[in-house]
Amino acid sequence: MKIERIHHVAYRCIDAKTTVEWYRKHLNMEFVLAIAEDKVPSTHAPDPYMHLFMDAGNxxxxxxxxLPNSPAMGRDENTPDWVQHIAFKVDSVxxxxxxxxxLQAEGIEVIGVxxxxxxxxxxxxxxxxxxxELAADVGTPEMYQKLDECKWQMLEEWSQTxxxxxxxAWMHDKEFNAAH
Incomplete structure (x- = not known):
């Protein structure tokens, strides 16, 4: 078996309508599908839900x-806020x-570039x-090759230590970045 692509990634939302409107307005995603049931199809548990789908491109x-009948959404208290995220590729810096x-003009706090x-x-x-996260690729073929060549060594070293x-480390080294 070979995975063809991600079919969809699902997150919980506080309010379906607000979520659709926010993603349409701020990230230009189209609303493509809504599914609502009183029972979960896979488990048959009685748990009404609205399942909505947004077009993230390609x-x-x-x-x-x-999930209106579930307890309020929360975060894993043991995982820092910066860890769990979804990143979308954009065409340029x-x-x-x-x-x-x-986004800032709309009052949304933004970290970066x-x-x-x-x-x-x-x-x-x-x-x-x-x-x-929104990300714009700027790497060179040489950079990607350098990273490809060391990925297995890095994984093994991390696994052991x-x-x-x-x-x-050159990726976030100020001297390297200033020269390139």
Missing amino acids: GNILAFFE ATLEATKAR TDHTIFKSIYFFDPNGHRV KRAPKHA
Whole structure:
């Protein structure tokens, strides 16, 4: 078996309508499908829900569930806010910067532009508290090759030591970034 692509990624939302409107307004995603049931199809549990699907481009779908009978949404208290997020690719750094300005003008707090050497990103939260990243690729073929060549060594070293391997430290090294 080979995975063809992600069919959809699903998150919980506080309010389905607010979520659809926010993603349409701020990320230009179209609302493509809504499914609502009184029972969960896979488990048959009685739990009414609204399941909505947003077009994230190129066949990628971002989905949400509103669950009015479940306890209020929360976060895993043991996982930092920056860890769980969804990242969307944009076409250029110019688009990234323009989107940052537009989001800030709408009162949305934005972190970045953060330089990751092979891409630049901005980060912000949707109305449900989910962290969203927009990323614009800026790496060279040589950079990607260098990262590809050390990935297995890095994984093995991490597996043994649980300390950050330094094979790709150049990605966030200010001196490297200033020279390139």
